[in-house]
Amino acid sequence: MIWYILIIKLICTTVITALDAVSKNLLTPIVEYGEACGYESCPQTKPDYLNVHIVASTHGELGGSRTFLEHFTGDGSQMFTTSDINMKNILDSVITSLWTDRARTKLNATFLECARPLVTWQADTFGHSREFASLMAQMGFDGHFISPISFDDELARMTSRSLEFVWRGSDDLGAETDIFTHKLFDGYWSPPGFCFGIGCTDPMIVVDAEFNNVAERIQAFKKQILEHQSPFYTTNNVMVVMGQKMGYHDAKIWFTNIDTLIRSINEAKRKDDEVNLNLMYSTPACYLKEIKKALPVLKTKQDDFLPIANDKNAYFTGMFYSRPAIKYLARELHLYLLIAKQLQMFGHLKNHDQLFEDIQWIAGSLLDHTVHTGGMQEHVNSYYTMKAHKGKELCMQIIRQAFNQLRGAPNKTPYYMCPFNVSSCWTISHNRSYIIIYNPLAWPVTLPVRLPVQRVKYNLYDNKGDTIDHSIIKIPEFAKRIPERFLPSHSPALYDEMVFIAEKIPPMGYRSYYLQIEGSRTKRAIIKKMTKNKKRKFLTRQSHSVKASDDNLITQYDDDYYLDDLTHKPTIIEFANVSKGEEDSLKEYGYVLTPRSKSNETYKATEAPKREGGIEAHHLDNISTDSITPHQLNLSSSCTGAPTPDHTELPTINSTDKLADTTTTTSASITPLLTSTIKTVTDYYGDEGSFNITNDEENNGEVTWEQELMFRGAMDSNPEFVSKHPTLAVVKSKIVEEVQFQFSSYAGLALRLYKELPYVEIDWCVGPIPVDDAFGREVFVRYSTDLQNNGVFYTDSNGRQTIKRIKNKRYTHQLVYTDDISANIYPITSKVYIEDTDKNIRFSIFPDRGEGCTSLDEGEIDIMVHRRLAIDNNGPTDGINDTAVETGLVVRGKHRLYLSKADYKPNKFFEKKFAKELEIQPQIFTSAHPFYDSSIGYTNWSECRNEYSALNKKLPIGLHVLSFEKWNEKLLIRFENYLESTDVVKNGVKIVNILNLFKDYLIISCEETMLGTNIWRSGYFKMEWQKGKFVKKFNDVYGNDSNLEFADDVGRQYEKVNLAVGIKLVPQQIRTFVCSYRLVRETS
Structure with a gap:
């Protein structure tokens, strides 16, 4: 019991x-x-x-x-x-x-x-993460009883009599995350x-x-x-x-x-x-x-128990990415719950304790080990999918009330969630509407917004009434084919999107934007068919680097409060003459690959190769059709310090009056945080194969992959191509440039580069996966670079700390001969990256949900995105066969790619901050359809409060408000220092003054609790153990014993909260407080 x-x-x-x-x-x-x-x-x-x-x-x-x-x-x-x-x-x-x-x-x-x-x-879980052990210790638990672990690990522990040990959950927090663990x-x-x-x-x-x-x-x-x-x-x-x-x-x-x-x-x-x-x-x-x-x-442990295996051919790694839709819904519901808890307090709403209890039961159920991992039959998956949607709607009951209170809108004004993942939103399909973007994070966030709209001309206004630059572009072909788009609930099915950059959405607050059809035809984005043409454009490199002072970024980073838009500081880019001795500048600075119009060319670029990988290069002409079918497309740049490569040709865009302000000019305002360039290859795989984007003749298409396992690997080492002739569309506008690929009827992706944003967005869409062979298939994306990572890659642990992985290796025991693929697949929640220490380059990928990843070959990262299997190997009894709308499930998601200097601290900080912005990303809510709410007009909208922030002042960089919610008659507040000690220049300690931090709430007193809020911190005494030594930094020592350095294990003394001095947090620390407060304004 x-x-x-x-x-x-x-x-x-x-x-x-x-x-x-x-x-x-x-x-x-x-x-x-x-x-x-x-x-x-x-x-x-x-x-x-x-x-x-x-x-x-x-x-x-x-x-x-x-x-x-x-x-x-x-x-x-x-x-x-x-x-x-x-x-x-x-x-x-x-x-x-x-x-x-x-x-x-x-x-x-x-x-x-x-x-x-x-x-x-x-x-009964399919592995045990290090961060979970850390959280359990911070909650005040004295012991952690686990099962199962890998058979070879268990045999080694039986031999060494170490089935009981002390597990250190965090190197940064040290002894306070030690917990006795029993297998x-x-x-x-x-x-x-x-x-x-x-x-x-x-x-x-x-x-x-x-x-x-x-x-x-x-x-x-x-x-x-x-x-x-x-x-x-x-x-x-x-x-x-x-x-x-x-x-x-x-x-x-x-x-x-x-x-x-x-x-x-x-x-x-x-x-x-x-x-x-x-x-x-x-x-x-x-x-x-x-x-x-x-x-x-007792013996000690500092890594984790992932992945685990029943035997040498049975690894529980398929569940890292089975049923990706339920994984996304679980994350989305927790985000809505977080927003509802915040708005409950900011809007001064009545008691909703029972409503929150219902939501939390649903949200908690989605994290059950058989639900979140997808280890369930299809009817069970459908049941929890329905519950997730119910939980979101329960959250909306609170969110709607709070928006009306904060905006000063009529009490019954409705707000809606739209299925943007299928590029549909019926509430904004008419001639006028507005959206509200809510940011639950404690700092301003800039993000791209894509709204399904008609192909007409719109005016877009911000909260001040100023017009906002935007573009109307066609949605990718793969999005048009999503079956859910044609359901009555999602009609009308729109085929265009408005794209704009929402800049600096206020922290723990919102901003509203108003959309209105102007009536005339909009200025289009440019889509051209690829075919031979003498007129062409080349890719060249930027000649200028970051304008912000490196000294300021380094020496003042830890002590300063939030640096306004540090990672988005613009600079004007001029295009370099690649043929006139500019190669040396590439060795010192980092650059972003940027297209240059042939019509504005000032120097002759290096001639593009006639053949890439044995395949003829194709050029763009002036034909106005929308798509192409190339045999191979190549886009790449070279590594820093290497000779400048030949540049692959892209279509020439001839400017006309109608299309003038959607073409690329010779100067652009971009974000220069990408500190290195690198030749990158993106491959799309199923058990039907891949498609390369590369100019590397030696490595072009030479890839092998075994069908990723369910639980026992019935592997296929000879996959077929998804398609040898993908359809491609090049889309250019003043907001975003993208390349849309359609590999087959069930696989497509779009590669996007947004104006002034320092990352590349990959929008992938997979399904319905065919099962006509009675087996099914796995689909994954392979990202290939010319980096040398020596079999080493890094993943997050439950979205917080970073843990090192080495191919075919474990820290605490010798691997029994095993499957080279399934034994090297690890779960990711927020990030995976590889580094080349010689080139000083890091390549990072950020997912939008829990997925499985590995790095099997040098310079490569594989991310598993979807699977449909008609058979089951010791799994949830009926295979993985998700269906929707009477066909196989279509899943759409995003990866963000980020390239940086491996040893540059500000880049590491940005990655941590960016991971938070994706995990707890701002959410878009829409107004009602004008047919149901005739008051949706610009005048009525402009009279409302269309921008709000719950913060009176900025927090120190690296701090996150993890919780802000009602706790009986008090406030429950959690602060998190999400940085790791390896991310910071100094000690990474942050101090926050909470007294006047939140609008309307004057904090009077706070008492600290353990993480679980059920033990007063002042009354907690940790159980101490006799144990072996811990290394100071696990990631430094793993695979490199020359870095061996032991931790001194000097524990931090408990300090009673002094609000006048402020609350101090070290890297990775979460502190929890129950606070008394006084309202400084009358509630409405």
Whole structure:
């Protein structure tokens, strides 16, 4: 019952804080009457015995083959008949069995401090991340009980007797993230031969005089403990889990057999040379207490348990990217929940506690290990997809109220979410509308906005009434084919998008923009067919670097407050003469690849090659058709320090009056944060192959890939091309330049470069994936460069710290011969990058959801994006076969590519900040359709408050307001220093003054809690262990022992909050406060 007890306790701890003094007194244990809780309530052990802690355990599921409702009630399962094996019946059976039998230990009603869980239980996940261990330690847990881990890791730990160890969750935070970790010996299952639940075939323990088998069962249990388990632990205590998944349906059978086992072994006569066993009912926390008393010297760990394998051919890596749609929905719902919590306070709304509880149950369910990983049948996936949309709509109930309060709009003014992922939005498809962009982050954010519109001329106004530059461009061909676009709920299906740059959306606030059709035809973006033409344009390099002072960026970076738009500082770029000795400047500065119009050419560029990779080059002519079918297209630049390459030709764009201000001129305002240029290749793969964008003749198309696994790899090392003849469209406008590729009926992508933004956006779209071969296929994108990363790449750990990966290597054990592909696939949440230390270049990719990635060959990053498999290898029982609109599911997502100097600190800071901006990105809300709201006019809109920020002042750079929400009658505020020590020039310590930080809220006092908000920081004392040494920086030492340096482990002393001085945060630290406040204005 541990799983249920843990959940129930967490709930009790947070809701009973509002009890009156009399109730609290009644619920507090009285020591004089033998009442106790926590470690004081644990059973007594015997010092000269091997103490066997029996932990009765079962757990239910939220995903897999049944939905939560089916798991809990049994309805709808077992071929649409009711099943008696369900969580409700299990709870009833367990409680009844323990409550009515006076001979057995009775249930305790635990509340308040007694209800606080002391350890965590992570016994059924597909891996265990380092950041999760860090978060558990920061919540105040004393121990972390996990299963499974990789078979080869477990064998190595058994040999070294290190199934129990101290895990350091963060190098930057050090000892405060250390947590005792125990690998469950048999997972959440009973030892072999002692399962007494439904579906088990093990014999019951019979005490009947005629059919007695007690002696035989006792010996079998002793052998299991003494020979197969206790030799691998270092103390005279072992923990034995007795249970199974969905076990204890008939709890009386379980407890009767366990009672018999305990009594029979404890009362049996022992031989002189036999080890004495002492069996007892216990809990993981009580077991932890006894381990602590034994004072073992524990081994240490600083990496993670990813990926994990059942055997050398069965890696749980497919779930890193299975069902990518549910992964995106989970992230999106948590973002909406964050926005709703903020706006609840900023809008001074009435109590919505029950509404938030409903939303949080849905959001939490989406993070279940079988739901978020996609390990569920299709009908279960559909159930949670529906719940995710319901959760978003519940959030909108709060968001709508808050917008009307803040904007001063009529109370019933509606706002909507649009399905922008299918390039559709019915509410802005008419002649007038407005949008609101809300930024939940604590600093201004600049982002590109794409709105589905008609192909007519629009006026776009900001909150001040000024017109905003924008372009109308055609949506990619792959977007036009998304089946959901043609549903009645998404009509009309629009084929154009308005693109503009929303600059500096206010922190923890919003800005509104107004759209109005002018009536005449808009100035178009340019799309030309690629074919031979003597007129052509070349790609040349920029000759000027960043105008901001490098000294200022480095020496003042940690102490200054937010530097206004540091990473977006513009500069005027002139185009260099590639043929006149400018190559040397490329070695000193970084540049962005920029097109130059042939008509404005001042120097003759190096002649483009006639053939690339054995394929003729094609040039653009003046034909006005919209698409092309080239055999190969090549766009690239060369590495810093290398000779200037030949430049591939692009179409010449002839300017006319109608198209004049959408063409590229000889100067442009761009963001110069890309500090290096590099030859980059983008490949699109399925088990049908790839398409290259490169001018490297040696590497052109020479790629092999094995079909990525489900759980056991039935690999195909000879993939076919998705398409050898993709359709391509070049789109140019004054806001964005992009190349749109259609590889096949189920795969396409667009490569975009926005004005004044320092990254490249990849908009990919995959599906419906064919399954006509009865197997299906995996689809991934390969990004190839000429960097030498020596098999090393870096991923995030749960979106926060960075962890080093090395191909075919593990830090704590030797890999058993295994699959070179599946053993090297790791999950990413926010970022993956590779570095070439010789060239001092880093290449980073930022996803928009959890995905799987690897770097199998030098200079390459593979990111798995979608899969549809008609077969299953030890997975969720029916393959991965998502469907929608009566066909295979189409999934659309984005990657952002960023190139920088590897050792340049401001670039590292930008990456951390940018990752936050993508994870917690500003959201776009739209007005109602004018047909349903006739008041949508410019005059009415302009009379509202169309820009707002909840902050009175800027935060130090690197700080994020993680939480700002109602907490009974107080405020719950969390601050996060999201930087790592490797990102900063000095010590990275940030100080924030909270007193007048938020508008309307004057902070009076704050008391700090642990991360989980259920323990006062002043009353927490960490459990200390005797342990081995930790290295100072894991990423520096892993794969390079010459960098070995041990941490000094000097712990930080707790400092009571002094609001006058400010709140201090070191890199990676999160601090949580419950604050009293006074409103400084009247609520509306």
